[in-house]
Amino acid sequence: MGSKAYKFRIYPNNEQSAFLAKCFGCSRFVYNYFLRVTTDIYAESKKSLRYKEWAKLLVNLKSEFEWLKEVNSQSLQQTLKDLESAFTRFFKKLGGFPNFKKRSHRQSFRVPQYFSIDENGFLRLPKMTPIKMVIHRKILGTPKNVTISKTPSGKYYASIVTEQDIPHAPLNGDKIGLDLGVKEFVITSTGEKFENPRYFQRSLRRLKIRQKRLSRKQKGSNNRNKALLTVAKIHEKVANQRQDYQHKISLKLTCKNQAISVESLNIKGMVKNRKLAKQISDVAWGNFLTMLEYKGDIYGCEIHYVDRFFPSSKRCSNCGYIKEDLTLSIREWQCPECQIIWDTDVNAAINLMLFSQVKIPLEEGKFTPDQLVVRLGMNRDTGSGQEALSKA
Ligand SMILES: [Zn+2]
Known part of the structure; x- marks a missing residue:
């Protein structure tokens, strides 16, 4: 099973646009509110709040700000899940620290349940009249959720995620x-x-x-x-x-x-x-x-x-020689040990491929960048870096 997204343009009327504006606003408010609270609490007590705590606090927030009750409550929970994935990406070093959402940027909220497309192709969302949607390609699979977005230039879109059987890549080990x-x-x-x-x-x-x-x-x-x-x-x-x-x-x-x-x-x-x-x-x-x-x-x-400290550009991917004096402007170089002439970028890509096959734990703190260079440099004969590292 895999999931696939279908993005269609939607055309809300004035009344619907006004309600969507409320949904975007509430979602943005909740996101920013909990980002702020989480950062503040962490700064004070080093305690890191997550979805579970946020969801509980959201109940209180709704009694404080009654207008939050006007929109679909599941969408607000989804916003918290988005915030959680933003934090997860940050901690895995795949993204920056979550940013506050701005009114002038792309606006969005997600509906995880109770939406449908009626016989006229209109999109039905909770608490709303059906919205006109232009479906330009066939939707395959079972719809799982829909994200409604508005671009800064004022266009509206619905992105419908479905789950379906998708053939996997051929098992060629590439x-x-x-x-x-x-x-x-x-x-x-x-x-x-x-x-x-x-x-x-x-x-x-x-x-x-x-x-x-x-x-x-x-x-x-x-x-x-x-x-x-x-x-x-x-x-x-x-x-x-x-x-x-x-x-x-x-x-x-x-x-x-x-x-x-x-x-x-x-x-x-x-x-x-x-x-x-x-x-x-x-x-x-x-x-x-x-x-x-x-x-x-x-x-x-x-x-x-x-790991980004791995010297992928400086290392000859054939023999393991480390070219210490490689600078950004050098596009091509010849390895003095094995005489191969490298395109700098292709050599780096080959090293990255080799290194992931070697499957050496590379959590931070395990090897310092300098140690890594030395270890790989020691191992010019085998070319893989594996033995030198496994002896450690
Ligand atoms: Zn070489």
């Missing part, structure tokens, strides 16, 4: 490593390269012009609202292009392989480097890794994360 880059978006250990289309950089000029015009408009004026909408639309287009591109690559990779290993990223740390920041946010690696993970679940492909 494993690959992926190196993520800025010049090329993804480089695989088999030497395949996917370019980085830099959608954001490309729209930057247009965006700058629009933002300049926006800054000249008077606050609260109609013209300003129009200008705001234009800017939001450019952002949305960039996000959609990027999303489509990443969907295609992640689908291709998870369908064809049984295991993918990739370096765990410290995206936040990298984005702090201002020179790289713009390029990196444009690449949106974190988003890509999320896609790999859920598509991996669907197609039976395991995603391994390799």
Whole structure:
């Protein structure tokens, strides 16, 4: 069994839009409220609250803020589950610390039960009249939940997740490593390269012009609202292009392989480097890794994360030689020990693949980065790093 999402545009009428605004607002309020409470309590007492405690507190919150009762209570619980997964991702180092949700960003809430699509193709949600929906492809499988969202430019969508039997990837034992880059978006250990289309950089000029015009408009004026909408639309287009591109690559990779290993990223740390920041946010690696993970679940492909301190670029994946003087600008180098000429990125991807096959525990604290370099460096004969590490 696997799950699949179907995204359709919905067209709520005025009354429905007003109610949806309430749902988005309540969901955002609950998310931000518990993010705040959890952070505060942790700062004071080092006690970390989770879904169980939040759900209990939510009952009290609803008697304090009566308007929370107007919306579907299951959706509020789902919001807490989202907050929990945001924390889980943070603790697994797969994402940054959860952010407060903003009114100006994409809005959403999820309905886990009691929704349906009627004979006219309208979407029925709890506490609401049926909403017009445009179904452009057949929905297969059993619907499990639906997420309603609104983009900053004012479009509404319903994303319906269904559960269905999906054939798994052929059991060919194919494993690959992926190196993520800025010049090329993804480089695989088999030497395949996917370019980085830099959608954001490309729209930057247009965006700058629009933002300049926006800054000249008077606050609260109609013209300003129009200008705001234009800017939001450019952002949305960039996000959609990027999303489509990443969907295609992640689908291709998870369908064809049984295991993918990739370096765990410290995206936040990298984005702090201002020179790289713009390029990196444009690449949106974190988003890509999320896609790999859920598509991996669907197609039976395991995603391994390799510790980011592992010297994947500096190590010759053939003999284990460590090239200490490798810099970011070196795209190609020859190993002095085994004479192989490496494309730096492909070599890194091969190392990531090898390292996940070796299955060495790499929890933090087990080996310091320096120890790891020494251990791998000691083992130039076998090329795998396995023996040197297992002796430890
Ligand atoms: Zn070598």
